[in-house]
Amino acid sequence: MPPKQEQGINSIIGEGSVFQGKFFVNGSIQVDGKFEGDINTTEHVFVGETGKVKTEVIRAKNVTVSGVVIGGIEAQESVKLTETGRVLGNIVTPQLEVKPGVILKGEVLITAGQKKEVEKIIEDAYNSGPSIPTTMKESSERGGIL
Numbered sequence: 001m002p003p004k005q006e007q008g009i010n011s012i013i014g015e016g017s018v019f020q021g022k023f024f025v026n027g028s029i030q031v032d033g034k035f036e037g038d039i040n041t042t043e044h045v046f047v048g049e050t051g052k053v054k055t056e057v058i059r060a061k062n063v064t065v066s067g068v069v070i071g072g073i074e075a076q077e078s079v080k081l082t083e084t085g086r087v088l089g090n091i092v093t094p095q096l097e098v099k100p101g102v103i104l105k106g107e108v109l110i111t112a113g114q115k116k117e118v119e120k121i122i123e124d125a126y127n128s129g130p131s132i133p134t135t136m137k138e139s140s141e142r143g144g145i146l
Helices: 118-127 136-141
Strands: 009-013 018-025 028-031 034-041 044-047 052-065 068-081 086-088 091-093 096-098 103-105 108-110
Touching: 009 018, 018 028, 028 034, 034 044
Parallel strands: 009 028, 018 034, 028 044, 034 052, 044 052, 052 068, 068 086, 068 091, 068 096, 086 103, 091 108
Antiparallel strands: none
16 A cells, blocks of 8 residues: 555554544545444545454445455445455445455445446346347248248
8 A cells, every 4th residue: 555645644543543433534544453433535445454444334435445344335436455355245336446365245336437227227238239039920020030
């Protein structure tokens, strides 16, 4: 992980520290200790290799996990799971990067930045173009061989 100054981190839960409660950060936070509660940031959440987070959901612009997260992740821009990342929870993000070695259990929804319902976008893409005839008459009308 890059040095703290380069990332604009203005809140840190240091290694060996334990924090419980609600954390609302105007900026970025790095968790190298243990945190249990709510995390909401306007920028980036970094969970370092020694970091452990237990939450209902992390909400941030970007999230990088090198440690352990038990709970969901909702990112406006991206989620990055590094080689040592461990996540037990659902992830919703426009962009997901997963390095080899990650352990993840949960549902993943990659939205590609779409605001519409993702299910509808995928179903519309599937339904466009040719379709399978439902009757022999329909097949012969399309020039198919039965």
